[in-house]
Amino acid sequence: MLTLPSRRSILTGLALVPALSVTPHGVWARPEGEGAALPDASASVPSLSRAARSGGRYFGAAARADHLRQDKALRAAVLRDCEVLTPEIHLKWNSLEWRKGQFNFSPVDDLLTFSDENGLRVRGHTLLWDQSTPDWAKREMLSQRDWRLMSEHFSRVLGRYGSRIEEWDVINEPIDTEAGARNLRRNTFFRAFGPTYIERAMEEARAHAPNAHLVINDYGFEYGNPVDKARRQAFVALARRLRAADVPLDGVGVQAHLDLSKGPLDTAGLQDMTKALIDLGLDITVTELDVKETDAAHTTAARDQKVADETRRYLDVMLAFPEVRGVVTWGLTDKFSWLTEQVDSHVRAARGVNRGLPYDDAYSPKPMYWTLADSLGASA
Numbered sequence: 001m002l003t004l005p006s007r008r009s010i011l012t013g014l015a016l017v018p019a020l021s022v023t024p025h026g027v028w029a030r031p032e033g034e035g036a037a038l039p040d041a042s043a044s045v046p047s048l049s050r051a052a053r054s055g056g057r058y059f060g061a062a063a064r065a066d067h068l069r070q071d072k073a074l075r076a077a078v079l080r081d082c083e084v085l086t087p088e089i090h091l092k093w094n095s096l097e098w099r100k101g102q103f104n105f106s107p108v109d110d111l112l113t114f115s116d117e118n119g120l121r122v123r124g125h126t127l128l129w130d131q132s133t134p135d136w137a138k139r140e141m142l143s144q145r146d147w148r149l150m151s152e153h154f155s156r157v158l159g160r161y162g163s164r165i166e167e168w169d170v171i172n173e174p175i176d177t178e179a180g181a182r183n184l185r186r187n188t189f190f191r192a193f194g195p196t197y198i199e200r201a202m203e204e205a206r207a208h209a210p211n212a213h214l215v216i217n218d219y220g221f222e223y224g225n226p227v228d229k230a231r232r233q234a235f236v237a238l239a240r241r242l243r244a245a246d247v248p249l250d251g252v253g254v255q256a257h258l259d260l261s262k263g264p265l266d267t268a269g270l271q272d273m274t275k276a277l278i279d280l281g282l283d284i285t286v287t288e289l290d291v292k293e294t295d296a297a298h299t300t301a302a303r304d305q306k307v308a309d310e311t312r313r314y315l316d317v318m319l320a321f322p323e324v325r326g327v328v329t330w331g332l333t334d335k336f337s338w339l340t341e342q343v344d345s346h347v348r349a350a351r352g353v354n355r356g357l358p359y360d361d362a363y364s365p366k367p368m369y370w371t372l373a374d375s376l377g378a379s380a
């Protein structure tokens, strides 16, 4: 197994730069002057995490072991800013077991070794997601309808990682208010086992990881359009049903893939949803924050400011709730963003990279970075 470099070896050789300053009001301020100095990477608690910790929360980002191995600047940024890492792809079923019975644990193990050596925690993403279920498993589920396949998957993954990883997105993206049945996505699990696959999966996770924090994670809650509105209601209704039935559900993940093309955030709708979830005794993690911005006609500075402003508006709502336990961005740098990866190369050539993460593709912190630091710190 390839081992990623440790924090000490990465930090050796990094120039020391001024730390984030804290105003008398406890607000994390952007350093003055040219080139926005980065926080001191040698600080014992990294900067965005330091800001988050001052508000009783954690900050983290999604990452991939291969990117971390290849890219020294990414490692430095992660160690500067993150307390938590989410494996972007390695824990998904189709990454772990692309072919039935052939297991690929080494990218997860790599990421965990890096995390252990550097004192980072890891979020478990994700045990069940239709899009990342291998075709052989889908076929088998639909033809045999035998829960043992699920049981074995949970047992294998949680048996190996359940005590090391404390927080799990047990189910990813179960809601569908448009083509769903009872607002649940007609995914493979639904079609094979019916709507109670959700209850069974949560029970299964609890059986294999009795002390883990078990979460259902979903997207599409932020805007004022009818679909987002229906999704908020459906998410709360699902959580209410599970809590009423004493299903082991500790928290929810709200992905927060913000999108500048969707109009203004529905702040009242977001507040209502968040409050309703908290009233059910759940806590909340912002699990995949980033901002989709595609209007290349504007200057880079204007685009970056829009991204930061949207981030601030969103965090202003969410961080008013102490039950929001952590904020995870879906990547740290525009160099590695699914929002860029998913577009065709000719579209990418025309638009450039999506600028929806804290660092640009050359690892300069953008306004979103300072907004995150400020919002996380200010919510203390």
Ligand code: G3I
Residues within 6 Å of the ligand: 088, 089, 092, 131, 132, 172, 255, 288, 338
């Ligand atoms: O590694 C293979 C490569 O060998 C192959 O040549 C190439 C051809 O398509 O595919 C590569 O795998 C891709 C993988 O990312 C690594 O780049 C998959 O096709 C691609 O589907 C996969 O995309 C990931 C996606 O989830 C599906 O797992 C994205 O990186 C990841 O950002 C995205 O993350 C999801 C969250 O899990 C759930 N919420 C939405 C979020 C964004 O879609």
